[in-house]
Amino acid sequence: MRKYLRKEIKELKAYELVEREYRLKLDANEGIDWINGLNRYPLDRSDKVRERLGEKLLVNSNKILVGNGSSELIELMMKAYLEAGQVVASISPTFSMYKIFTIIHKGNYLAYPLDNMESLNVDGFIEFIREKKAKLVILSNPNNPTGTIIKRQDIFKIIKSVDAMVVLDQAYIEFADEQISEEEMIDFDNLVVLRTFSKAIGLAGIRLGYMLANKETIDCINLVRSPYNVNTLSQEMALKALSNDKLIRENVMIIKKERERMREYLEKNGIRPLPSSANFLFFKAPKYLYEGLLEKGILIRDFGPGLDGYYRLTLGSKSENDLVIEAIEEVKNASS
Numbered sequence: 483m484r485k486y487l488r489k490e491i492k493e494l495k496a497y498e499l500v501e502r503e504y505r506l507k508l509d510a511n512e513g514i515d516w517i518n519g520l521n522r523y524p525l526d527r528s529d530k531v532r533e534r535l536g537e538k539l540l541v542n543s544n545k546i547l548v549g550n551g552s553s554e555l556i557e558l559m560m561k562a563y564l565e566a567g568q569v570v571a572s573i574s575p576t577f578s579m580y581k582i583f584t585i586i587h588k589g590n591y592l593a594y595p596l597d598n599m600e601s602l603n604v605d606g607f608i609e610f611i612r613e614k615k616a617k618l619v620i621l622s623n624p625n626n627p628t629g630t631i632i633k634r635q636d637i638f639k640i641i642k643s644v645d646a647m648v649v650l651d652q653a654y655i656e657f658a659d660e661q662i663s664e665e666e667m668i669d670f671d672n673l674v675v676l677r678t679f680s681k682a683i684g685l686a687g688i689r690l691g692y693m694l695a696n697k698e699t700i701d702c703i704n705l706v707r708s709p710y711n712v713n714t715l716s717q718e719m720a721l722k723a724l725s726n727d728k729l730i731r732e733n734v735m736i737i738k739k740e741r742e743r744m745r746e747y748l749e750k751n752g753i754r755p756l757p758s759s760a761n762f763l764f765f766k767a768p769k770y771l772y773e774g775l776l777e778k779g780i781l782i783r784d785f786g787p788g789l790d791g792y793y794r795l796t797l798g799s800k801s802e803n804d805l806v807i808e809a810i811e812e813v814k815n816a817s818s
Contacts, residue, residue: 483647483671483672483696483698483699483702484698484702485671486563486617486646486647486672487562487563487702487705488562488563488564488565489565491561491562491563491702491705491706494705494706495705496701496704496705497709499526499527499709499710501525501526501529507522510522510523520714520715522714523709523710524710524712524713524714524717525714525717526709526710527547527548527704528548528712528717528720529543530717530721531548531690531692531712531717531720531721531724532546532547532548532692534720534721534724535548535692535724538724538727539664539694540664540665541664541665541668541694542697544697544700545668545694545695545696545697545700546692546693546694546700547692547693547695547700547703547704547707548690548691548692548693548711548712548717548720549690549691549692549693549707549711549712550689550690550691550711550712550716551678551680551689551690551691552651552653552676552677552678552680552691553579553583553691554691554711555676555691555692555693555703556579556580556583556620556649556651556676557583557586557587558693558703558706558707559618559647559649559674559703560583560584560587560589560618561587561706562702562703562705562706563617563618563647564584564587564588564589564617564618565617566588566589567588567589567590568589568590568616568617568618569589569590569591569592569614569615569616569617569618570584570589570590570591570592570616570617570618570619570620571592571593571594571610571611571614571616571618571619571620571646572591572592572593572594572619572620572621572622573593573594573595573596573602573607573621573622573625574593574594574595574596575596575599575627575628575785575788575789576593576620576621576622576625576626576627577622577626577627577651580620580622581593589617589618592610592614592616594606594607594610596625596628596630599628599630599756599764600628600630600756600757601630602632602636604632604636604639604640607640608639608640608643608644611640611644611646612643612644612645616644616646617646617647618646618647618648618649619640619644619646619647619648619649620648620649620651621637621640621648621649621650621651622651622653623637623650623651623652623655624652624654624655624657624658624758624759624760625760626653626654626760627762627764627783627785627789627792627794628756628758628764629654629755629756629757629758629759629760629762629763629764630756630757630758630759631658631660631759633660634660634661634662637650637662641670641672641673642670644672646672647672647673647674648670648672648673648674649674649676650667650673650674650675650676651676652675652676652677653676653677653678653680653681653691654681654682654759654760654761655677656681656682656730656734657681657682657734657737657738657741657759657760657761658759658760659759660759664694667694668694668695668696669696670696671696671698671699673695674693674694674695674699674703675693675694675695676691676692676693676694677691677692677693677694678690678691678692679691679720679723681760681761682730682733682734682737682761683723683730684730684733685719685720685723688715688716688719688720689716690712690716690719690720736799736800737761737797740797740798740799740800740803741758741761741763741797743803744763744795744797744803744806744807745758745763747807748763748765751810751814753765753766753767754766761796761797762794762795762796762797763794763795763797764792764793764794765792765793765795766791766792766793767791767793768791769791770813770817771793771810771813772784772793774809774812774813774816774817775806775809775810775813778809778812778813780805780806780809782794782795782796783795783796
């Protein structure tokens with residue numbers, strides 16, 4: 483949304499690259515081809531990926547922007563909208579990179595605590611945003627690291643109630659039961675939705691994410707996006723992934739089933755994970771459990787100061803989760 487752009491960005495002209503058919507391409511100072519056309523720069527705006535995403539999501543491709551994971555897209559929002567000293571508001575606990583990116587871009591990061599790390603006082607959060615005069619609001623939904631979700635009507639209420647750009651980071655949305663349609667989301671002038679190929683699609687190695695927003699907002703973000711920001715190999719892998727909808731759906735169903743199985747197992751052993759709409763479980767547990775798993779070569783996330791004693795377990799395949807259960811049993815027996 484142009485209204486919230488930094489003053490100097492409003493006057494910036496985007497670095498335009500026009501894709502044309504050619505007989506000889508001698509306009510970009512590229513090297514001589516020696517490996518399958520990789521001497522050429524990639525499509526600047528990932529046109530084929532955007533078109534395929536548009537077909538899949540029933541959204542016009544001019545309302546999609548592709549980047550190097552959600553991380554680049556979060557930073558692009560800050561480059562476009564955040565003046566030094568302005569407030570970025572979020573919740574706590576949440577994805578730590580929101581705060582880090584805010585500091586890097588000279589903003590003031592303020593977090594509103596979740597009730598019992600589980601639910602959001604929506605009216606209180608809206609008042610917090612207004613009181614602090616936040617320029618950007620970032621919500622991880624489902625939230626990382628808790629796995630909890632803010633209901634769609636509450637998301638809409640926040641977007642409609644604040645004078646700020648709202649970034650809805652949906653990295654884990656495929657694992658949630660309640661979802662908002664893409665058509666509903668891009669109707670809001672002050673909303674940007676972020677998604678990733680790293681989680682449900684299982685391609686963290688290609689570092690690819692995408693943004694959904696109205697065309698005006700996408701045009702604004704393109705003002706600060708680097709030319710050729712997504713490499714050719716990542717674009718090609720994204721196209722392959724987008725042709726495998728059935729496999730992705732099956733993998734999501736496996737994770738949901740395993741999430742419930744692992745939740746039940748942990749609860750039977752006195753560990754209560756928070757309700758999760760993501761591909762992980764967040765829980766409090768004795769330190770010896772984490773240390774025992776570490777000794778057995780099984781890594782779970784330890785959050786340390788601020789969340790001391792809390793851990794996040796990513797759900798893998800059934801066989802991987804079986805190994806986790808086996809290791810937990812061994813750690814329990816050794817400590818008893």
